[in-house]
Amino acid sequence: MLLSSYAAELKQKAQQGQLRRCKTVETIPIDVGGPQVRVDGRLAVNFSSNDYLGLSHHPRLQAAAIAAVQQYGTGSAASRLICGTNPLVVELETELARFKKAEAALVFNSGYQANVAILQAILGPQDWVFCDRLNHASLMDGCLLSKARWSRYRHLDLGHLEEKLAKAPPQARKWIVTDSVFSMDGDFPDLKGLVALAERYQALVMVDEAHATGLYGATGSGLCQQFGVSERVALQMGTFSKALGGSGAYVAGSRVLIDWLINHARGFIYSTAQSPPVIGAALAAVKLVQSDFTQRERLWQNMATLQRAVVAAGLTHRISVPLQSPIVPVLIGESVDTLRVSDALLAAGYFVQAIRPPTVPPKTGRLRIALSASHTEAQILGLVKALAPLLVG
Ligand SMILES: Cc1ncc(COP(=O)(O)O)c(C=O)c1O
Numbered sequence: 001m002l003l004s005s006y007a008a009e010l011k012q013k014a015q016q017g018q019l020r021r022c023k024t025v026e027t028i029p030i031d032v033g034g035p036q037v038r039v040d041g042r043l044a045v046n047f048s049s050n051d052y053l054g055l056s057h058h059p060r061l062q063a064a065a066i067a068a069v070q071q072y073g074t075g076s077a078a079s080r081l082i083c084g085t086n087p088l089v090v091e092l093e094t095e096l097a098r099f100k101k102a103e104a105a106l107v108f109n110s111g112y113q114a115n116v117a118i119l120q121a122i123l124g125p126q127d128w129v130f131c132d133r134l135n136h137a138s139l140m141d142g143c144l145l146s147k148a149r150w151s152r153y154r155h156l157d158l159g160h161l162e163e164k165l166a167k168a169p170p171q172a173r174k175w176i177v178t179d180s181v182f183s184m185d186g187d188f189p190d191l192k193g194l195v196a197l198a199e200r201y202q203a204l205v206m207v208d209e210a211h212a213t214g215l216y217g218a219t220g221s222g223l224c225q226q227f228g229v230s231e232r233v234a235l236q237m238g239t240f241s242k243a244l245g246g247s248g249a250y251v252a253g254s255r256v257l258i259d260w261l262i263n264h265a266r267g268f269i270y271s272t273a274q275s276p277p278v279i280g281a282a283l284a285a286v287k288l289v290q291s292d293f294t295q296r297e298r299l300w301q302n303m304a305t306l307q308r309a310v311v312a313a314g315l316t317h318r319i320s321v322p323l324q325s326p327i328v329p330v331l332i333g334e335s336v337d338t339l340r341v342s343d344a345l346l347a348a349g350y351f352v353q354a355i356r357p358p359t360v361p362p363k364t365g366r367l368r369i370a371l372s373a374s375h376t377e378a379q380i381l382g383l384v385k386a387l388a389p390l391l392v393g
Pocket of ligand 1: 110111112113115136138179183208210211239240241247248249
């Protein structure tokens with residue numbers, strides 16, 4: 001009886017095609033034939049994973065995780081301010097600072113936790129924060145919790161951002177916060193223009209490189225590196241959970257900001273430090289992407305294959321080309337239709353997640369194709385062949 005209001009709302013969500021359900025997905029080892037999974041028992045090619053470089057199965061990462069467990073155990077016992085910092089974490093943060101051309105870095109348990117903790121720590125009610133309207137939910141939540149004056153500009157629209165910056169009091173502390181590669185759209189802002197604008201209005205910049213770390217820039221540091229603005233961005237945040245094949249997150253910036261976070265970021269202060277195998281794998285991944293470009297080149301070849309197939313199948317009204325990242329949205333519209341196409345693809349042997357509101361704006365339901373270096377050409381061509389008839393009309 002006391003739960004009936006929850007049950008009624010869930011039922012309504014189901015009727016609108018918006019009910020979310022965790023499917024059981026078993027990963028099949030990559031060397032058995034590209035990234036395959038068993039979804040609720042059905043074998044399918046995985047086009048839903050953010051493991052863009054296929055590093056989650058890389059022998060170097062696995063060996064590093066096993067070595068870390070053997071040396072330091074499976075858990076880290078307490079938060080770092082209580083029980084101290086494992087030497088592997090010190091090594092990882094030193095490596096990250098170098099990787100990101102920053103003075104210092106700090107590791108968090110997840111990207112969500114990092115963004116909420118960072119924004120809550122650096123912003124107060126007297127500050128102003130400017131966000132791209134499609135920023136990740138964790139950035140939105142951090143801004144909300146901070147109680148700062150929060151203003152959202154149109155997606156990637158620097159003109160709109162400038163209008164908003166011009167309205168803020170010149171003496172106020174201002175932050176501009178943006179994703180680099182947007183997680184549900186696969187596009188990215190002109191970071192050079194954004195940083196120049198920030199400097200003109202004396203605003204600080206935080207960039208979330210969750211989907212760019214390991215993929216862009218001369219050494220895979222991310223889009224800040226690709227745009228040549230690493231040293232002009234106050235905080236470069238990113239995750240180990242996507243192209244780096246592990247889990248957890250980092251932020252890199254000036255010594256003073258990292259010290260501020262150690263003292264104010266509640267998600268850092270009040271949470272048990274990451275476990276040794278997670279840190280061991282992250283360290284191996286950060287080193288690997290700087291020295292071995294094989295997987296990255298394969299991923300870009302796969303993007304070219306997908307793009308050619310999309311053009312040949314006449315699907316450019318649903319899939320924007322040129323592709324800008326391994327995240328390729330296929331715009332459908334209504335949630336029920338998006339689910340229908342996703343289910344049909346699964347029945348054909350392709351696991352492509354349906355993304356629906358509130359993750360994306362109303363009536364912009366989409367399939368989110370996530371490409372990996374591990375996909376074979378046949379798998380990519382097979383996906384487009386299965387998708388084309390489902391997009392007619
Ligand atoms: C842009 C962005 N930031 C942060 C996160 C959160 O990272 P994590 O999954 O490590 O919590 C995600 C996705 O998960 C993301 O897409």
